[in-house]
Amino acid sequence: MLDQILNKIESDYQLSADELKLLLTLKEADEIKLLLEAAYKIKSNIIGKKVFYRGLIEISNICIKDCFYCGIRKSNSSVDRYLMKEDEILKSAEFAYKNNYGSIVLQSGERNDKQFVDFIERIIYKIKELSNEKLGITLSFGEQEEAVYKKWFEAGAHRYLLRIETSNENLYKKLHPLDHNYSKRKNCLKILKQAGYQVGTGIMIKLPFQTYDDLVNDILFFKEMDIDMIGMGPYIVSSNTPLAEENNYLIDEDVYTLSLKMIALVRIYLKDVNIASTTALQTLKTFGREMGLKAGANIIMPNVSETLYRSSYQLYDGKPCTDENAEDCVNCLESRILNIDEEIGYGEWGDSAHFKNKTRS
Ligand code: SAH
Numbered sequence: 001m002l003d004q005i006l007n008k009i010e011s012d013y014q015l016s017a018d019e020l021k022l023l024l025t026l027k028e029a030d031e032i033k034l035l036l037e038a039a040y041k042i043k044s045n046i047i048g049k050k051v052f053y054r055g056l057i058e059i060s061n062i063c064i065k066d067c068f069y070c071g072i073r074k075s076n077s078s079v080d081r082y083l084m085k086e087d088e089i090l091k092s093a094e095f096a097y098k099n100n101y102g103s104i105v106l107q108s109g110e111r112n113d114k115q116f117v118d119f120i121e122r123i124i125y126k127i128k129e130l131s132n133e134k135l136g137i138t139l140s141f142g143e144q145e146e147a148v149y150k151k152w153f154e155a156g157a158h159r160y161l162l163r164i165e166t167s168n169e170n171l172y173k174k175l176h177p178l179d180h181n182y183s184k185r186k187n188c189l190k191i192l193k194q195a196g197y198q199v200g201t202g203i204m205i206k207l208p209f210q211t212y213d214d215l216v217n218d219i220l221f222f223k224e225m226d227i228d229m230i231g232m233g234p235y236i237v238s239s240n241t242p243l244a245e246e247n248n249y250l251i252d253e254d255v256y257t258l259s260l261k262m263i264a265l266v267r268i269y270l271k272d273v274n275i276a277s278t279t280a281l282q283t284l285k286t287f288g289r290e291m292g293l294k295a296g297a298n299i300i301m302p303n304v305s306e307t308l309y310r311s312s313y314q315l316y317d318g319k320p321c322t323d324e325n326a327e328d329c330v331n332c333l334e335s336r337i338l339n340i341d342e343e344i345g346y347g348e349w350g351d352s353a354h355f356k357n358k359t360r361s
Helices: 002-010 017-024 029-047 086-098 114-130 146-155 169-175 182-194 212-224 255-270 279-284 288-294 326-339 353-360
Strands: 050-053 055-060 103-108 136-140 159-161 198-201 229-234 274-277
Touching: 002 017, 002 029, 017 212, 017 255, 029 255, 055 086, 086 103, 086 114, 103 114, 103 159, 114 136, 114 146, 146 182, 159 229, 169 182, 182 198, 212 255, 229 255, 229 279, 255 274, 255 279, 255 288, 274 288, 279 288, 288 326
Parallel strands: 055 103, 103 136, 136 159, 159 198, 198 229, 229 274
Antiparallel strands: none
C-alpha cells in the first residue's frame, strides 16, 4: 500500500485526503523513513540542496492578544515586557546583512496602535537603507488593517508570516478568547496576498483536542489558500498559560515524529513552497531542525536578536539558545547544515519558488 502511494508521488499525482491521512498515521519506523526520504527527494529536485536563512529579530514581547497557549499572552503577568530600541533592531539587522544571511524576519507580539505601526514602517525603511536594499524583509506582526499591511509593503517588506494556528474553526475557538476571530485571521491572509506579499502561514502540531483529520485539513487549507510559505511546529506547553492545564490529547503519538511527518507531507503535497524547520523542533531534539531539513524543509530562522532580550521572548517552555549570542549561532549553524550535506544560500533572498512560479505564469 505504502509502495503504491510513494510511486504515485514520484509520478506527480495529487494525493487524496485519505492517502494523506494514511501517510500521516504511519507508525513503523522504516515506513516513516521512506516517507521522509520521498519528501527530501522532492525538495532536492525542486529547490536543490540548499537552505536559506532568515535572521530572526524578536523586537518586542508586548501583546494585546491573549491566546491560551502562548507564553507572552497579555494576561501573563510573570513576563518582563520589552520593546527593542531602534538602534538595537538596526544593529541586529546589520549583523544579518554583514553575515550574508540574505533575509531577516521581524516578529513581535501583536500591537496595532499608530505609534507601533509608524515605528515599524520607519524601521523597514532604515533596514532597506543600511543594506543597500539587499536584505529581504519578512514581517510577523499578527493581524493588522489592510492599510497597515500596504504601508509596510510600500516601505519594503515583501513577505509576511501569519499562522492560522489551526484551520479547524471550532478548535481555534477552544484555543483563543471569544474576541479572537478565526475568519478575521483567515481574511488577513487574503488581504496580505492582495497587497503583494509572499504569504506564509502554519499551524501548531499536537494541540489538545486536535485530531489527525484536523492536520490533514490543515494541509488542504494551505493548498486552497495558495500559500507560499509554511511554518509549522510542535505545540509545546508554556507554563502560566490556560492551555497548560489541558490534558485532553486526542493524538497519541510522539510530537517530534509527527512534526517531521507533517513537514514531509506538506512538501509532497504542495511541492514548491518554502517550508521552515522551526526552533520549536530543535527544542524537542538537539538535531530536530536538521531532521526537519531532511524531511523536506528548506528554511532556517537563526535568532539574531540581542541575547539580553531572548529569554523574555518565551513563547513556550525550554526555548533553546536563549543564552547564546548571534555570533555563536553563525558557526554552530553552518557546521550543522554542512554536516547534513546541504549548502547555505548566503546572500540570497530565497523567495518561495511557488510565488515565483505563480507570478511568472
Ligand atoms: N504576534 C504574531 C507572532 C506570534 S509568535 C502573530 O500573531 O502572528 C509566533 C508563533 O509562535 C505563533 O503563531 C504560534 O504558532 C507560536 N507559538 C505560540 N505559543 C506556542 C507554544 N506554546 N508552542 C508552540 N508554538 C507556539
